[in-house]
Amino acid sequence: MIDPGEGQALMSLGVKMAAGDRKTLAKRQARAGVFFVLPALLYFAVWMFGPIIYGIWLGFTDTSFLGSSKFTGLDNYRTLFSDPSFIHSAVVTAEYLVYTTVPVMLVAFISAYALHHARGRISHALYLTVIFLPFVLPSVAAAIIFELILQPGGLFNDVTRTTVAWLTDPSTAVISLSIATAWGLVGYYVVIFLAGFQSVPKQLIEAASIDGSSKLSTLFRIELPLLRPVILFSTVTVVATVLTNFATPFVMTNGGPGDATTVLPLLIYKTAFQYSNPGYASAMAVVLFIVSVVLTVIQFALIRTRGEKS
């Protein structure tokens, strides 16, 4: 997958062509290739690759948005790793990740399994539409609805017959964010897992059932192992998505009560734009960056195994 098509047409044509012609054609191809990719190349250079490098540099500085910038070496990092609010934020972020990722994976996997095995074309399309819908809704609007549902006396209390003040109790505030976030993500992964189930060769399933294998052992012996790359890939993507999520915590709790739900993206935003300390915030961003690099390495390894197989 990393390896793009080698221009088979070029080679097939080349048979009929003199060596000189082949060279001009290759040149023409290269020129056209650069022309088509140029806008994207410039865009990514200025707004992605450049900022990554610039951000790493900013992490070593004491910078203000007004223009002053001073190189301070590792000072930001020394402060960072003894800063209780940062360490607390890292812990909260980890909790938020776990509370969101685990239910999303479980619910999406079970739903996709049921959807794949339950017959009925119309009901299939209907379930898929309804379950996928939350994924496209604006997270600000969804967060507002959940903020109100989770109010004391709100729908959530009614349904669960509890009197917990979900958002204002520090022990449940992170879970509240996870509920809203997971609700918005499940549908996407149902679709991904459904694609996974559909790609399992039918003959394998039939052979297993002829051999007397139960549905459950077919699931664990055949489907689950074959779906392992999809599950890993999805887990990595969910983690990255949750790490990107700013709107849900910003709208639902704005980090509160106290700093009980100040996840890293929120802390970076507040440190830079409310406490006007972008240099220090950049050091936090670098930590988040390192986590995302680890995730990316895992994802690349997964994509490569697939490339070798095909």
Next chain:
Amino acid sequence: MYRKRTRTLVYHIILIVVSIVSLTPVLWGISGSLQSNQNLFSGSFTWVPPAPQWHNYAEAWHAVDFGRDMINSFTIAVIVTVGCAVFSAMAGYSIATFRFRGRRALFAAIIGTLLLPFPVILIPVFIIAKTLGMIDTYVGVILPGLITPQAVFLMVEFFRGTPHELLESGRVDGASEWAVFRRIALPMAWPIVAAVSVLTFVASWNNLLWPLVVIQSQQLYTVPLGLAQFNSTNFSNYVQILAMSIVAILPVIVLFVVFRKKLVDSIMMSGGALK
């Protein structure tokens, strides 16, 4: 036979429960937007409001000039969608069909940013935009998020599957590379272009963090920004906030209903890309 039926029943129960959980918050939001503030958290809440308070919508609409926010969001989302579709299609086409130096490295670098959380580059992007004089301008809202790595990735995957012979026949006929792209490659790519466009539109319509830092004057407010600000300043006015949220949701629901199949298929494609 009996066991098979029980199993099917269990599958449907699971799916019905998940469907109900998916829909309930939206339905509650719609119901809540038609109630009164006193009613919402009292024991007398009913799903179908006895006297629908339609004026909540009119009041919410005028409370923050929500029409202006809608027009801003719409304009921005349309420009981003068109820009992303054009440039990602060109890039995907190039990476998938041409051979040139650095092509593989570039593609690896672009998909390397697939999982990059935007907060990581928020501050440098802000400083760059500020240096270029883009703060509090439409260009500043639009440009830094224009092309997504997801779009390029999907386009590359798609164009890898297009038959080279078809493109070659155009070249043999003497058409320019641009004409080959414009008249042969792009029309074939319509389904994926549509799917990428819907995903881009939705992402732009829903984006909060970048507009929040780059926009200062209310004239440029987007829907999520207006909504988030109204929510933080008028939180006790629940029903109006709900009415605004429902209005913000509606365009996305319309798009979703129209393009559901293309959207689901394109996601299945990216999921299927793993086997």
